């Protein structure tokens with residue numbers, strides 16, 4: 192056993208000493224850096240749009256607004272609103288939109304509308320969000336063209352915002368959550384009213400879970416959180432630290448290439464320089480040498496993924512700071528919400544995205560020991576990784592998906608399988624993992640046979 | 649004598665040809681065994697089978713009593729060997745290369761590593777990357793790799809390839825030391841008999857995949873002595889001298905400037921040749937013995953005409 196451990200140490204020493212490995216590590220560091228830099232720049236742009244400074248000169252000179260809007264901007268300027276993220280900006284926009292809508296659609300109610308407009312404008316002018324919300328609740332009930340359920344729901348969230356000091360602006364995540372609840376609940380009741388046979392049950396479940404999460408976040412006063420939108424299975428958070436950190440998972444494709452290089456050359460390189468002879472004449476059975484090499488590839492692969500995970504954490508911290516680090520991951524099933532650690536979630540995403548990497552590395556390893564040519568093994572591995580999925584769909588559409596689901600590449604996208612987003616019917620995680628395992632066993636047995644049986648000439 | 653290596657009716661076929669045909673021999677502890685044969689005779693193939701690199705089609709090979717196929721690990725514990733060139737990991741240092749083998753062998757201590765580094769004379773450069781080594785240095789490193797675990801059998805394929813004369817002598821001394829002082833069975837292949845003559849106690853002669861003969865080097869020399877000797881004369885006028893000898897029916901083997909070689913069977917014949925030259929008024933400036941012509945014996949046994957079959 193200790194001898195086998197020594198064999199693995201030998202392989203790792205060789206992998207680490209190779210200059211190609213050092214280049215690889217440098218690539219990984221650069222990759223993490225540039226990904227986070229890009230995320231940071233994107234984030235800043237988005238925040239800039241979000242917190243746009245209002246350019247009044249430009250508005251008054253260039254745009255020819257209708258009377259109502261012209262006076263709205265005049266008013267905003269007077270009360271000293273300078274950025275769009277100010278709650279008064281949203282509030283004025285809302286009431287002005289409503290006023291101009293009423294004037295257009297219900298000209299008979301002009302007097303009442305103008306009266307309400309002034310009433311609502313008052314607390315905005317006084318910078319009093321609570322007062323504004325209180326008046327708005329009253330106002331909602333007078334609105335024509337809104338059904339009573341919606342009115343009730345709307346009034347309820349406004350009341351909630353008022354009681355909990357939530358400013359009525361979309362820039363506040365709790366308030367925008369409250370607003371989205373109305374839309375989602377409306378959609379839900381519409382869907383549920385459909386006849387059972389055409390009812391979209393999947394969407395209903397998703398909506399219910401989303402509503403549960405929003406309500407949970409509002410109730411617990413959580414402003415920053417991640418969710419896993421169940422039909423996409425991806426983080427639902429578009430900014431800052433968590434976006435950069437969780438989406439770094441997409442670069443695993445690049446990392447796969449690096450691991451393919453190691454897997455494809457670990458056996459072949461011994462042949463190309465002739466050291467295989469020295470390896471074989473030791474008192475160690477050939478299969479042990481092969482197994483040590485395979486395990487070393489796995490260890491290296493896992494280490495690289497861990498390094499990449501840590502690097503991304505550090506880089507995201509450097510760019511965005513640790514402000515959002517305590518954000519929970521909210522998950523819901525059957526309306527019950529649980530809060531988990533997004534660190535674990537990101538790690539899990541790394542793991543899922545590594546499944547095809549594992550299969551391809553094993554494939555390249557097999558080719559490497561079969562043809563003893565590193566370039567060919569790496570090339571084939573990369574080629575299959577790039578085209579495998581496409582070719583599988585093509586074959587599937589010609590010969591039928593039922594048959595194509597036994598192809599390796601139909602099963603490597605675990606993400607899609609978990610969210611039931613594959614064209615292969617009846618695809619379950621268990622099925623996919625079984626198919627992958629069978630392929631891997633075939634690959635490994637082939638590699639074993641080639642390595643153990645052939646003459647070393 | 650303790651048998652360390654035993655080949656028992658070994659046959660190997662490759663590409664539809666029989667490369668090694670029913671070869672049997674033994675190598676004993678404490679001797680240097682020369683494995684001699686012209687290019688393409690099958691020396692490397694035989695050595696690869698001994699080291700477990702090639703499968704054996706018929707027959708079997710045992711090392712210290714262990715079958716090298718069925719008891720591979722046991723058999724290989726007692727073996728060190730280099731086939732063709734000593735290959736090393738060029739991106740590792742000399743010492744890191746040695747540690748690779750240390751980890752695969754049992755009972756090699758750090759002290760032992762230092763000892764073998766010293767033995768092969770690489771102390772000053774052992775912590776350098778191997779890619780900066782010369783061929784001779786790589787040969788020395790290769791040797792250190794295969795002797796660190798004190799193998800009972802050392803198998804070397806053309807070990808003097810690429811070495812300078814001093815390096816060859818050094819290697820020869822190491823082999824003789826290992827065999828005669830430490831009781832290792834050393835098997836060395838070569839196609840140069842002159843080299844074998846100085847290094848080996850016994851030689852096996854291989855040609856076209858068949859073992860023709862196994863002889864003590866001493867016996868070989870006697871066989872050569874029993875044949876003819878080559879004598880080189882240096883004279884003032886070789887043209888006249890050659891004429892004189894040809895009149896007597898003696899044909900010189902080779903004429904070069906003022907020297908020529910003739911082959912004689914006995915001292916008497918040599919005396920006669922010298923006397924007739926002196927009588928003809930030729931100055932004898934030098935007479936040298938060109939040594940036993942082992943190459944002749946070798947070619948005679950192996951039947952080589954330079955034609956690879």
Ligand SMILES: Nc1ncnc2c1ncn2[C@@H]1O[C@H](COP(=O)(O)OP(=O)(O)OP(=O)(O)O)[C@@H](O)[C@H]1O
Pocket residue numbers: 648662663667685686687688689690691692693694839957
């Ligand atoms: N892979 C192979 N397939 C077929 N024939 C081979 C193979 N390798 C070697 N041979 C043949 O086997 C014979 C013996 O080759 P081997 O290399 O053992 O000779 P050798 O005695 O070591 O020669 P040299 O002195 O040139 O090194 C040669 O005729 C060679 O052509």
Ligand SMILES: [Mg+2]
Pocket residue numbers: 691692693805
């Ligand atoms: Mg050879």
